[in-house]
Amino acid sequence: MLEVGRLSAGYGRARVLFDVDLKVRGGEVVALLGRNGAGKSTTLKAIMGLLPPSAGEVIFDGHDLRHLQPYEVARLGVGYVPEDRRIFTDLTVAENLEVGRQPPRAAAPVWTEQKLFELFPALAGLRGRRGSRMSGGEQQMLCIARTLAGNPAAILMDEPSEGLAPVVVEQVARAIVELKRSGVAVLLAEQSPAFTARVADRTYLLETGIIRSP
DSSP states (O other): OEEEEEEEEEETTEEEEEEEEEEEOTTOEEEEEOOTTSSHHHHHHHHHTSSOOSEEEEEETTEEOTTOOHHHHHHHTEEEEOTTOOOOTTSBHHHHHHHTOOOOOTTSOOOOHHHHHHHSHHHHTTTTOBGGGSOHHHHHHHHHHHHHTTOOSEEEEESTTTTOOHHHHHHHHHHHHHHHHTTOEEEEEESOHHHHHHHOSEEEEEETTEEEEO
């Protein structure tokens, strides 16, 4: 579903990634495990088109993503959950979900509002609440749900468990497992070995921009 080959990227003259190789199949959760500054977020941004790679290839479902804009990558069926959430704080939960809505895709599950509320029951009672009046955990669940409203075939998740209360981490973990069951390809950037071990089928260890173990 998603294949990255010899990917290199950086910021200005500072090179951050060095020939990164990874693969994610449909219905598989693959973790990119590493400390702060290892290059995990940079890898996801380079895949999503938020950061132009300096070398290498990014192939999603047969499409070359290297020269596409982020909105074009999203339209092909790649969802992105950023580390800083970025929900629309002046919109309600329902309005945030509607903003993320995209047409159904033949090779991806369809996420209606009802299914999203079943995945995250805590959001169902907050349908009319503005994002600015939600806790950090509620915002994280909304960010994931809004991304799923686009019916992605693959989803990139940047530190989804960071800074969350244990009860919210539990809900996020269950949601990731459900995504796997539905056939979505999940690439997860994480610092927590415990969280990674719970949800991932395979793990790549990233250190200073280099894959140390497949």
